[in-house]
Amino acid sequence: MENIEILGLVAATLTTVAFVPQVYKTWKNKSVKDISLSMYTVLLMGLLLWIVYGFYINSLPIIAANIITATLSVLIVITKIEYK
């Protein structure tokens, strides 16, 4: 694997796993007042388009990274709606 592909993979991994601490904090504290529901709604729309884009250009990293981030975002939206 070329260096640039490794760089892309590490970048994708970081921008994906970054959402885990927010999901954990939200789930643990059941406190969501400061979290913007519109952020995660707009983000989800973008992530879904990235997944379509990934399938279109047949790129597993783009598909996988955005499915994981979308799943984490859905968890935050659910917690936000539940503990509003």
Next chain:
Amino acid sequence: MENIEILGLVAATLTTVAFVPQVYKTWKNKSVKDISLSMYTVLLMGLLLWIVYGFYINSLPIIAANIITATLSVLIVITKIEYK
């Protein structure tokens, strides 16, 4: 411009502007308790790598989208540290 490029541009725009409502909410309410600092720290590291990746493959959309998202994330980190 091909359809697939338009799809990528719309996806990039959504996942970038998504952070604006969070910046606004955080700045307006000066309340950051529920926001995960580790999320935005890890996200920033990933975004910086995406910017390097964008320069490496000479992709203006990747460079621009990630510079904007990184700037918005820095604003959230600053507000988080200030109003902790």
